[in-house]
Amino acid sequence: MRDFLNEKDLNTLNHSCAHVMAQAVKHLWPQAKFWVGPVVEEGFYYDIDLGDVTITDEDLPKIEKEMKKICKDGKRIVRHEISKEEALKEFADDEYKVDLINNFPDGTVISTYSQGDFTDLCRGPHVDTVKQCKNFKLIKHSGAYWKGDKNNKVLQRIYGVCFPTKEELEEHLAFLEEAKQRDHRKLGRELGIFMFNDLVGRGLPMYLPNGFTLRRLLSDYIMDKELALGYEHVMTPSLGNVKLYKTSGHWAHYKDDMFPAMEMDDEAYVLRPMNCPHHMVIYKSTLHSYRDLPVRIAEIANDFRYEASGALTGIERTRAFTQNDSHIFLRPDQIASEIKCVNDLILDVYKDFGFKEYEFRLSLRDPENKEKYFGNDELWEKSESQLRKVLDDMGVKYYEAKGEAAFYGPKLDVQVKSALGHDVTLSTIQLDYMLPERFELTYVDENGEKQRPVVIHRAILGSLDRFIAFLLEETKGNLPLWLAPKQVVVLPVNTNYQGEYAQEVAARLRKEGFRVDADCRDEKLGYRIREAQIHKIPYELVLGNNERDNDTVTYRLYGQQKQTTVPYTEFVDLLKKEVLDKTLSNH
Known part of the structure; x- marks a missing residue:
């Protein structure tokens, strides 16, 4: 898939085409007023106030027909620079443009772009003439709150794409059609895998018989793999005392992504966003000798995160999900061997599922934004350098990404390339010195002294929900016999x-x-x-x-x-x- 945001010429072309679309809309509905028309990952869109008119699917061909006339006419696109005062006067009858202009500091020089009978605010740049925008397609339309605020008016948002050549446009449209057929939301509905209902709650999936069978098969599959490697499975509650998350640091660093606390019996409880704190408490509940380590605790656990409604995407991104999670408690001298074992497990699983296109990403702390993370510089430098050395010693090819670490430690993420060309994080290995400190975890060494263990957080299938979404899109719902709900x-x-x-x-x-x-x-x-x-x-x-x-x-x-x-x-x-x-x- 082409990169509309970062390919400079493609970005400019699509932004210019957005203006062509706005001009066509203005011809068809003279009362139209325009908010913004940016280039986004999927092409471009424009937010439009059409008064009492609501755009339908039947309107898109009408707009396209008018756009073709504009492109054929071939007007030049001309840039003008005006003062803030001049801009307020020129767009005085458009409250959306007035709002934009008023946000500029006094004295700002504002640019506009004109093409024939249409002029709009824009910082540019644009292509030379509208004729260059002729290879376009309007893709879809939707409603969108002005400024993204649900208290504001709903505007009409129209999406489109534009390419330099007809061949590139046709190739992209074929890709979009393929993506539509692979969309896990469509497949999940057709195959009876899952459903949503607003009465139950947005972002809360319900798995139907076929979907539950698929989840059970995946759970049994990964638990059998883990049992063979010495993991012990546990089951912990889906909520916890707020004190637990204050101890772990999640309350300070992750509270905004958690559901609000529930007050009862003079205590506050919260739906858990992850399982780490529960597993720390399980480890701490018994004494451990250096001979006992590593201790591998695993769980197929239900977790909850308050995702923004606009971010919810089928079962790929939900507010309730299930993780194939594990925490490994070990001595520092066991780090290299244990990370290798986890990595071998990941590769073994990927072989079973036929995943071949993936990369390893070493996710590090952002040194310019340290307040996002807890712990001190010494521990961060130690954990990052150790993880990097282990990967180098193993001969794993990886690239580094600053700012992608968990707030408690660096991690190795496995980025799998999907059938639609997206990078999806399926598996992760995280090295953590912080939580053992915060929970004061210990083991007794060979000299009878108490020492602090290290923790490896690891997820192989990651979120079962996201994994199923990925699997449906990879296979187009044509699951292999061993995973098919009905064989x-x-x-x-x-x-x-x-x-x-x-x-x-x-x-x-x-x-x-x-x-x-x-x-x-x-x-x-x-x-x-x-x-x-x-x-x-x-x-x-x-x-x-x-x-x-x-x-x-x-x-x-x-x-x-x-x-x-x-x-x-x-x-x-x-x-x-x-x-x-x-x-x-x-x-």
Whole structure:
């Protein structure tokens, strides 16, 4: 995907096209008044007050038609510089422009840009003529509060894109169509994975049967991996005393992202944003010898963060989510070996899911903004240099990013490239000297002296919710057999004659541990096959008289026309091998 914000020429072109769109809107609705029209990650938009008019999908082609006329006319785009007083006079009938102008200090020289009969405030720059803006497309429209304030009027926001050539525009539109088909919100709805309801609350997902099955499979998968590596799983409450978060430092550094405290019985409780403090208390509840370490505590934990409503994005960004979380308590001399073990686990998991395009990011403290973090310079320098040395010794290629550290320590983030070209943080390893200090954690060394452990915070799948969103978009909802909520659908050719055999085959497969439905509805076979395709069920079994009489099955894979007939036992062996091998695709 092209970078509209940082590619200078593309940015200028899109900002110029925003003015072309505004001019077209003004031609169609002379009463239109304009707020701002910036370039953003997805192209450009303009916020417009159209009075009583509400833009609909049918209006976008009308605006595009008028934009094409403007571009064909080919007027030059001319810059003018005027005083603040002149600007107030020129835009006196537009309260939005007056508001912008009044925010400039007195004496400011203000620039405007004109193209034919349209002039607007703008600092520029712009392309030379409107003819250069001819390769455009209006993408969508929405409402937006003036200045982003819900107490203000709702304006009409129209989004668009513009490219230097027709070919680049067509390529981008094809990308957008692909993105639409991969959107996890669309797939989640179609496949019965999750739902939202405002009566329940914004940003609070509800997982439907298929979604719960997928979550359970992922939870069991990662917990089995952890158990094999010596992790011990715990379960802790989804809220805690405010004192707990004051001790950990979250209250001072993270309070604005937490739900408000609840007062009861002379105490204050808060929904937890993360699990670290609970695990610190569990470790502290017993004595530990140097021989006990490392202690690996893991949890599939429900957490809550008060995300702004505008930031909520399906299950990718929510207010209630579930983390595959762990805290490893260890001696300083165990740091290198334990980080290597965690990194090996990450790579093992990525191999199972077929993730190949990823980078390691060493996320460090911003030295110019130290108030965001707690702890002293000495501990920060120690933890950052140690983590960097471990990565260098392991031969891990990474890049550094200042300002991306957690507020209590540096971390190694794994940035995975999605099918849509986005960088997504899936896994993280964090090195922490701070929380052991704040909770006064100890272990007894070989000399009988109390020492302070180090903590590694690590998440492999990260948020299960975000991981599912990523997985749906990567696979277009065509999940591999071992993860598919429904693995097989059994379809009798005629429900009157083969329905009983279909139910028998489904029951036998369930006893083998497979997730199976028998579709014996009184509908044509073609209709039932299309339904199975829509729900992206990996295997469709079509059973007629021959299959019933010979204890065979005829199967077809999702997305394929080819049919294969095999003995029932051979089909079971095929499924078992595919699940055991975690085969990534059935194509």
